[in-house]
Amino acid sequence: MTGQKIDGIAVANSVKDRVRAAATELKKEGIEPCLATVLVGDNQASASYVTSKQKDCADVGIATKDHRLPQSFSQKELDSLIDLLNNDKTVHGILVQLPLPDHLDEFSIISRISPIKDVDGLTPYNMGLLASGKAILKPCTPSGIMELFDYYDIDLSGKDVVIINRSNLVGKPLYHLMLEKNATVTTCHSKTKDLKSHCLEADIIISAVGDRSKFTLTDNMVKDGAVVIDVGTSRLDGKLAGDVDYDNVIKKASYATPVPGGVGPMTRAMLLKNTITAASISKGIVTNR
Ligand SMILES: NC(=O)c1ccc[n+]([C@@H]2O[C@H](COP(=O)([O-])OP(=O)(O)OC[C@H]3O[C@@H](n4cnc5c(N)ncnc54)[C@H](OP(=O)(O)O)[C@@H]3O)[C@@H](O)[C@H]2O)c1
Numbered sequence: 001m002t003g004q005k006i007d008g009i010a011v012a013n014s015v016k017d018r019v020r021a022a023a024t025e026l027k028k029e030g031i032e033p034c035l036a037t038v039l040v041g042d043n044q045a046s047a048s049y050v051t052s053k054q055k056d057c058a059d060v061g062i063a064t065k066d067h068r069l070p071q072s073f074s075q076k077e078l079d080s081l082i083d084l085l086n087n088d089k090t091v092h093g094i095l096v097q098l099p100l101p102d103h104l105d106e107f108s109i110i111s112r113i114s115p116i117k118d119v120d121g122l123t124p125y126n127m128g129l130l131a132s133g134k135a136i137l138k139p140c141t142p143s144g145i146m147e148l149f150d151y152y153d154i155d156l157s158g159k160d161v162v163i164i165n166r167s168n169l170v171g172k173p174l175y176h177l178m179l180e181k182n183a184t185v186t187t188c189h190s191k192t193k194d195l196k197s198h199c200l201e202a203d204i205i206i207s208a209v210g211d212r213s214k215f216t217l218t219d220n221m222v223k224d225g226a227v228v229i230d231v232g233t234s235r236l237d238g239k240l241a242g243d244v245d246y247d248n249v250i251k252k253a254s255y256a257t258p259v260p261g262g263v264g265p266m267t268r269a270m271l272l273k274n275t276i277t278a279a280s281i282s283k284g285i286v287t288n289r
Pocket of ligand 1: 141164165166167168169170171188189190191195208209210211214215231232233234263264265267268
């Protein structure tokens with residue numbers, strides 16, 4: 001049996017079509033959806049991520065305000081910028097590109113973002129709502145994965161799910177989102193004993209380690225018919241790769257995401273969706289949960 005490739009590019013495009021239509025509707029109401037991006041320092045990878053996000057916004061009719069700040073930018077200066085953006089009625093979403101330089105307190109900066117402009121869904125307030133099943137703005141990668149399950153009609157109810165990651169960005173929010181859908185969720189990490197035996201029990205495996213020198217999800221860790229979602233971004237033989245040995249795992253799985261072309265495009269699309277949601281919230285239009 002060979003499983004079906006989950007096409008993240010196609011699903012992301014369908015999300016973007018909906019976002020484009022919503023942006024047009026908002027403009028008719030006099031609202032120009034706008035995302036402010038904040039980049040501190042000269043990390044090349046971060047700079048190119050921000051540029052890509054801005055291009056994505058332009059593609060769907062979302063305006064952007066670009067804040068590129070020197071490495072020496074202080075905590076106080078960044079706090080003031082966040083306050084300014086929080087109070088700017090023309091800005092609906094605030095994206096602070098992570099990681100921040102070491103001298104800046106990431107948690108404190110994220111916590112300062114107004115929850116209604118928190119398009120990454122990472123403020124403690126929004127994380128709390130997520131844990132209560134009430135979040136509107138949800139972290140982009142986990143909600144993008146949930147969108148993939150929806151699109152491919154993969155039912156989570158009663159399924160045994162293993163998430164290999166416990167970060168605030170991926171594993172913890174995903175845990176709550178999957179629990180909401182009635183899955184039985186096990187969170188694994190670097191200290192988990194016998195990861196393989198957990199994986200072999202799982203109907204669905206979501207892997208987000210991101211270091212092929214430490215970890216590869218191989219076909220002998222996957223039970224027949226499992227769904228495998230690869231979040232990891234790593235390098236293998238000089239090329240972008242995920243955590244999963246895709247070519248062999250897809251022969252056992254029912255569905256699997258490739259890297260590239262799986263979760264990555266979904267993360268980018270969900271940022272656009274969140275920005276539209278934030279723009280709608282600003283006018284009291286959206287109350288959906
Ligand atoms: N495609 C996308 O859109 C997207 C979005 C977000 C993140 N990512 C990628 O996803 C990966 C994870 O991101 P992150 O920010 O969550 O990174 P992170 O905070 O470094 O998390 C990595 C996780 O992997 C666990 N881990 C490390 N080695 C392991 C091992 N040998 N066995 C089992 N678990 C192990 C870690 O466990 P401990 O907690 O015990 O250290 C941790 O929970 C990265 O490659 C990142 O680039 C991709």
